Structure formats: structure tokens, C-alpha cells
Amino acid sequence: MPKITIIIINYNTEKETIKCLKSLQKLNYKNFEVILIDNASNNFNKIEIWIKKYKNQNKNIKIYKLKYNNGFTGGVNFGIKKTLKNKTDYVWLLNNDTIVDKNCLTELVKTAEQENSAITGNKIFSLSKKQTKLKTNKSNLEFNSGSFDWIRGSYPKGAIKKHKWITGTSMLIKKEVFEIIGLFDERFFLYYEDVDFCFCARKKGLKLSISEKALLWHKKSSSTKILGKDLILYYHYRNLMLLTKKHAPKTIKYIIYLWGYFLIFRYFFSKHIKYAIYDFYHNRFGKFNH
DSSP states (O other), rough: OOOOOEEEEEESSSHHHHHHHHHHHTTTTOOOEEEEOOSSSHHHHHHHHHHHHHTTTTTTTTEEEEESOOOOHHHHHHHHHHTTSSSSSSEEETTTEEEEEHHHHHHHHHHHHHHSSSSEEEEEEEEEEEEOOOSSGGGEESSEEEEEETTTTTEEEESSSOBBOOOTTTEEEEHHHHHHHOOOOOTTSSSSHHHHHHHHHHHHOOOOOEOOOOOOEEOOTGGGGGGGGGHHHHHOOOOOOOOHHHHHHHHHHHHHHHHHHHHHHHHHOOOOHHHHHHHHHHTEEEEEEE
């Protein structure tokens, strides 16, 4: 049975993190450990109190508290570096605002082993605040495969044979992948870092797969709601332009510079869009700093 290291990032969403950890306790796959990384939250002590209260069920959780908010990429990379020093076979990146089915990890590993996939994702269903039952119908399906084009960017799509990206909400990665393509690009901070990582993997000929029987539920964007719409716009467009610069065909790369002026015109009253364009042109990435 392969050893799995689960990496979870927390940022001021203690209730969601505790619910996620509770669901992990019910997994029928037992050969795993959890690396829980806090990105300088204001309320992490609530999680620590819960973990200590149920310490017998939480013996496999390692906690790391960072002094600064390093974003999704910085937090994940910190956890991966810790993981690579230990004996493990897979790293499972898992959003803290998810609830996993008891068979989820078993099915993820089964698909990864059978298909020899470098990165394996799964079916993700939306979970709303009012929802009491975990539904698995088509109207509730949030992600089953990732497609992409240079106009719309990344978007979820129904089952397809050639997956272009796997969402960072749940991403099972073979340990060897990090030796081949390195860690996540911290310039993204958050948004599009998962697409970039998958594009880098595909360029190296690595396989992406989806496990149809691995189910989880996602309380969408509970962490990013803290940012507000303006910062979400900023990271979305700045990082999409960075992704384009890294991976797009030459003709698209030329267009992206003109596209910046179109965005300024479209969002004329948004200073955050102007910040996004300015920072991209001046090679300023990472955390928003204006």
C-alpha cells in the first residue's frame, strides 16, 4: 500500500479545516499522514484545540505555522519540501474546504497505479452553506476534467480523454513528478498555479488522469472570498497573462500585450485591473502589494 502525504493549507477558515480533517478520519485508506500548514491566520488556535482534544484520532497530523501568508503556492511548496525529505509515494494536495468520501483516497491511488498517471484528480461536487446532504448529481458536479483555451482560460468540462489540467482542489501527485518539473511557481501566489503545474507536466510527457469513483465535495472559494472581488480580479488576470507568457504559442504571446489595454478599457473603473496589467508588464508577481 503506497504511502500518501496529504497537504492542506489553512487561512482564516478554521471551521472548514476541521470539517475536512474529520472526513479524513473516516477514510478506509490508512497509510497516510497529514501536513497541515497555516498561512499566518488569526484563529488557528481553534484548530489546535480541536486536534489536541481528539489527539488519538489525529496522531498522523503534523502542524506548521508560517509567519507570513505565502499564498497557496508558497504554503504548498513548504509542505512539499518537508514531504520530499521523508519516505512517501504520493502527495495529495487537498483544499481545506472539502469533505472527502471514505473511498476517495483508495480510488485515487487505484487509478494512479493502474493508469500510471503522474497527476490524478477526481469528481468534485459543489457544497453550499444550506446543503445538509452530500449530493452526487449532474447539476451539482463542479469538476470532472479540466479544459483550457487562451480566451476563456481554464474551465471545468465533462469527462474527456485528454485532460489539460487537474484542479488544485484535489490533486494526487507522484513524488517523482517534483524531481522532473520542480515545485509550484510561486509567482502565481494563487489562481492558475494548478494549470501551470499541469502544463509543465504535460510538456514532459507525463500523464494526467481522473478517477471517476473518487468523490469529494467542495465548499467553493471559502478562502478566496476573504480576498474580495477586486483582489480576485487582480490575481485572475495577472496570472492568466503570466500563464500565457509561459506556455502560449508565439502569436498568442504577442496578442496578450494588446489584451492588457482591452482589459483596462473593459474595466475602466477598476484600479485592481490596472494594477494587474501594470504588475505583469513590470514583472511584479507574488502577493498583491499596492
